[in-house]
Amino acid sequence: MIVLYLMIPISLALGIGFVGAFVWSVRNGQMDDTETPAHRILED
Template identity: 65%
Template sequence: MNILFLMIPMALLLGVGFVSAFLWATSKGQFDDLETPAHRILKDENERNKS
């Protein structure tokens, strides 16, 4: 039973840490463009260097 007094606050702190990291990432624009990085690998490298 004593372990619950340690594990519950640790789980809450870990959860708050993940939520704050997610909110920070969304405010900095990490999730704005999800399509371009996936399509970038399909383009020819010589095509990118021409322009």
């Protein structure tokens, strides 16, 4: 079970990484329009 001392930090790091990615995407305006992209891909 000692390996948990490795797995937990890794999982947390991954989690924090993804939260960071979310923050980036909000600030980049990726979440501003959550309707048009679904239509846009149809007309590619």
